[in-house]
Amino acid sequence: MYPLIILAPPRSFSSVTSAMLGQHPQMYGLPELNLFAADNLEALTRYFDSDGHRTGRRWDGLLRVIAELFLRKQTRGTVSLARKWVLNHGDESTVGVFEKIMRRAAPKIVVEKSITTVWNNEMLGRAVNAFPDTRFIHLTRHPRSHGLSMMELMEKRDWQIARGIYDHSTNPPTPDPQLLWYRINSRIVDALSAIPDDRKLQVRGEDLLLNLDQKLAEISEWMGLRTDNEAIEEMKHPERSPFASIGPVNAPMGNDHKFLEDPVLKPYRVKDVSLDGKLSWRDDIEGFSPEVRDLATRFGYT
Numbered sequence: 001m002y003p004l005i006i007l008a009p010p011r012s013f014s015s016v017t018s019a020m021l022g023q024h025p026q027m028y029g030l031p032e033l034n035l036f037a038a039d040n041l042e043a044l045t046r047y048f049d050s051d052g053h054r055t056g057r058r059w060d061g062l063l064r065v066i067a068e069l070f071l072r073k074q075t076r077g078t079v080s081l082a083r084k085w086v087l088n089h090g091d092e093s094t095v096g097v098f099e100k101i102m103r104r105a106a107p108k109i110v111v112e113k114s115i116t117t118v119w120n121n122e123m124l125g126r127a128v129n130a131f132p133d134t135r136f137i138h139l140t141r142h143p144r145s146h147g148l149s150m151m152e153l154m155e156k157r158d159w160q161i162a163r164g165i166y167d168h169s170t171n172p173p174t175p176d177p178q179l180l181w182y183r184i185n186s187r188i189v190d191a192l193s194a195i196p197d198d199r200k201l202q203v204r205g206e207d208l209l210l211n212l213d214q215k216l217a218e219i220s221e222w223m224g225l226r227t228d229n230e231a232i233e234e235m236k237h238p239e240r241s242p243f244a245s246i247g248p249v250n251a252p253m254g255n256d257h258k259f260l261e262d263p264v265l266k267p268y269r270v271k272d273v274s275l276d277g278k279l280s281w282r283d284d285i286e287g288f289s290p291e292v293r294d295l296a297t298r299f300g301y302t
Contacts, residue, residue, distance in 0.1 A: 001099075001102055001103070001106060001131075002102075002109070002131050002132075002133035002134050002135065003098070003102060003109065003110045003111070003112055003131065003134055003135070004021065004027065004109055004110070004111045004112075004134075004135045004136075004137065004223065005111075005112055005113070005117070005127055005134055005135070005136050005137075006018050006021075006111065006112070006113035006136075006137045006139050007113075007117065007118055007124070007127075007136055007137070007138050007139065007188045007191075007192075008113065008115075008118070008138070008139035008140070008141075008184075008188075008205075009115075009118065009141075009146065009180060009181055009184040009185060010115050010150070010153075010180075011141070011146055011149040011150050011153065012139050012140065012141040012146060012205055013139060013141060013205030013206075013208070013209065014113045014115070014139055014205075014256075015113070015255050015256040015259040016209075016238055016259060016263075016265065017113070017137075017139055017203075017205065017208060018030075018111050018112070018113040019238030019241050019243075019244055019255075019259070019263065020216065020235045020236065020238045020265070021111045021216075021219065021235060022110075022111040022238075022241055023234045023235045023236075023237055023238060023240055023241060024220060024225060024226070024231055024234060024235050025226060025230075025231055025234055026107075026108055026109060026225045026226060026231075027108055027109045027110070027111050027223075027225070028105040028108040028109065028110050028111065029110075029111045029238075029241050029243065030061070030065055030101070030110050030111060030112045030243070031060070031061035031064055031065065031243040031254030031255045032058075032061040032112075032113065032114040032115065032116070032254055032255055033061050033062045033065060033098065033101070033112055033114055034047075034048070034058050034061065034062065034114045034116045034117075035062065035094040035095070035097060035098050035114070036094065036095075036098075036114065036116070036117045036123050036124070036126040036127045036130070037058075037094075037114075037116045037117075037119075037123050038094055039093060039094060039126075040090060040091055040092060040093050040094060041086055041087075041089055041090050041091070041092045041094065041097065042090030042091065044086075044094055045086060045087065045090070057251070057252065057253040057254070058116070059083070059251065060247060060251040060252060060253040060254040061114070061243070061253070061254030061255065062082075062086070062097075062254075063079045063082040063083055063086070063250075063251040063254075064079065064082075064243055064247050064248075064251050064254045065101060065243075065254075066082035066085060066086070067079050067081070067082045067248075067251075068242050068243070069101060069104045069105060070082075070104060074242065074247055074248055074251075075248055076248045076249055076250050078248075079247070079248050079250045079251040080250060082251075083250075094126070095126065095130045095131075098112075098130065099131075109223070109225075113139075118184050118187060118188060120187075121187060121191070124187060124188070124191045125191065128191050128192070128195065133199070134199065135199050135200070135201075135222075135223060136192055136195060136199060136200045136201070137200075137201050137202075137203050137219070138185075138188050138189070138192060138200065138201070138202045138203070139203050139205055140185065140202065140203070140204050140205060140299045140301075141204075141205045141206065142206065142271075142273050142296065142301050143177075143178050143181045143182075143275070143288060143292055143296050143301070144273040144274065144275070144279075144288075145206075145271050145273050146177060146181050147176075147177035147178055147181065147279065147281060148280065148281075150165065150177035150180070151175065151177060151280075151281045154175065164179060164180040164183055164184075165177050165179060165180045166179070167179060167282075170284070174282055174284070175281065175282075176279070176281065176282055177281065178279070178288055178289065178292045181292065182289070182291055182292045182295060185295060185299075186295065189295075201219070201222055202299065203215070203219070204299065204300060204301075206268070206270075206271075209268035210268055210270065212232075212236060212265075213232055216232050216235050216236075217232055220232070220235075236265055237265070238263050238264075238265055239263040239264045239265075241263070243255065244259070244260065244263035245260060245263065246260050246261070274302065275287075275288055275292075275293050275296055275297070275301060275302060
C-alpha cells in the first residue's frame, strides 16, 4: 500500500492534475490534507490555527476527507465530528493518520498534492520518508506562465502573503515569482534525488493538458494501472470527485478556490512563453536569473 504524491509550486496545475488522476478507477483523489506539515495532530492543529487565517483554510481538506471516508458524507454535522476527532487525538502521528486514510480508500491508491508539503525541507522530508514505496510526480510549469499566474492571483484576489515571492535586495522589496519557482522546484529536485527512478516522474503540466489521452495513459502505465479508453475517459472528468466543489460551510475549501468553483476540464490554450526577454512584473532586471534558466532548461522549457 502506497500513495501517489504530487509535488509542485502553487499555480502549477496541481489541482486539476490531482483531481484527474484521482478519477482513475484504481485511484482515489484527495483534497489537500496538509498532514506532512507537522509530526502529530496536536502540532498540526497549532499550525492550522496560526497559518490558516493568512494562506487559506488548511483544516478543510482533512476534515472533508474524514467526513467523506469515515462518516459517509460531507455535511456541517459530519465535519464538526471530524474536527472533534482531530482535536481529541492530538498524539496521533500525521503519517499514521495518512495511513488510516489510505487503508480506508483501499484497494484504490490515494492521490494527494498539498502545497504545504513543499514549503520547506522538513515538511517535504516527512512526505519523502513516510512510506517506503510512495510514488512521486514532480509537476512543473514554465517559469514565465507560472509568474504571470502568481501575479494575477496577488492582484485579483488581493493576496498579500505570498511566501518567498519578494526580492528583498530592493527597497521596498519587489515581488518576483521566479524566486518562489526556483526555490520550490530546486527543493523538490534535491529531495527526490535519492528516490529510485521507477518511483518518480517529472511531468510538465502544459504537456499533460495539451496531450491528455497520451499523457494520462503514460502516467497510468508508469503506475502499473489500467490504460484502457474507459479509464482514460474517467480521468477527464475531475468534476466527479466528491471533493471537486465547495464543501460544507464549516469546511468549504480543501483545494484551489478557482478549481472548486469550476472543476470541469477545459481545453488548454497554448501560451507563447519563452525564457528569453524581460519580465512583465518588473523592469529593473534583464529577465530570468541564470539559475532559473538552467533549471527550466533541465525541465525541457525553452
